[in-house]
Amino acid sequence: MSVLLIDIGNTRIKWQTRQRGEILAEGHVDKNKAPHYAWPDSIDEVAVSSVSTNEELRELFNARYGNRLRWIANPVEGHAGFHHCYAEPKRLGVDRWLAMLGARAVFNDDLLVVDAGTALTLDLLDKTNQHLGGYIVPGIQMAQRALFGGTDRVRPFSDEQHDTNLAPGKSTVACVKAGVLHQQVALVKSVAENHKDFRLVVTGGDGAQLADWLDSGYYPNLIFDGMELLCAG
Numbered sequence: 001m002s003v004l005l006i007d008i009g010n011t012r013i014k015w016q017t018r019q020r021g022e023i024l025a026e027g028h029v030d031k032n033k034a035p036h037y038a039w040p041d042s043i044d045e046v047a048v049s050s051v052s053t054n055e056e057l058r059e060l061f062n063a064r065y066g067n068r069l070r071w072i073a074n075p076v077e078g079h080a081g082f083h084h085c086y087a088e089p090k091r092l093g094v095d096r097w098l099a100m101l102g103a104r105a106v107f108n109d110d111l112l113v114v115d116a117g118t119a120l121t122l123d124l125l126d127k128t129n130q131h132l133g134g135y136i137v138p139g140i141q142m143a144q145r146a147l148f149g150g151t152d153r154v155r156p157f158s159d160e161q162h163d164t165n166l167a168p169g170k171s172t173v174a175c176v177k178a179g180v181l182h183q184q185v186a187l188v189k190s191v192a193e194n195h196k197d198f199r200l201v202v203t204g205g206d207g208a209q210l211a212d213w214l215d216s217g218y219y220p221n222l223i224f225d226g227m228e229l230l231c232a233g
Ligand SMILES: Nc1ncnc2c1ncn2[C@@H]1O[C@H](COP(=O)(O)OP(=O)(O)O)[C@@H](O)[C@H]1O
Pocket: 008, 009, 010, 011, 012, 013, 014, 028, 116, 117, 118, 119, 139, 140, 141, 204, 205, 206
């Protein structure tokens, strides 16, 4: 049984094809290029998780995959021993929920699941699968854009591009890049410090960059792992 797993985030679409847990192929595409993208076809089942309300994409995948398609827009309440803490569980981002399910498949510990995408999310899941809550802040790109877009003189000067690290910046761009990265690393460290027994697990498009500055592994496939588990029942 082959499955196509598609994760629609606020910035881009990621996909993988899998057979019994083995990754056969993967890719990513900007949302606006999705209609003209060469989507895999010889597939038994397709699951799409989406945090973006996008009827065009839904119609696209519906037309392409018909009754093979399962659309996951919200966490499934009462799923396999997972306990929500939101009064309205459907409001929890389905990507956060799937990343927690995916992380649980790998680790039995208390978990701090960090997803560095458009937004940076941090979620605490204890050993009994009780979601204790989390944090949402702008992700790296969004935080930088807020500064460049919301001020007159903090500009993305093209003659100031360079590698990013946590050292104090010596140009506008360096100050913004180092500042935003430092802020994100410091937030994760601070939450981890307050939950010392929780294992830190990092995923998301900017997760590898973040994990470099943290005492943590990078697990790029947590959302897909969660989706595959959900599809398996
Ligand atoms: N090939 C890529 N294309 C676009 N963004 C990328 C790519 N590789 C890494 N990134 C980073 O990943 C971030 C998006 O992460 P992702 O987890 O895909 O977000 P979302 O799920 O919110 O769409 C971007 O802000 C960018 O910094």
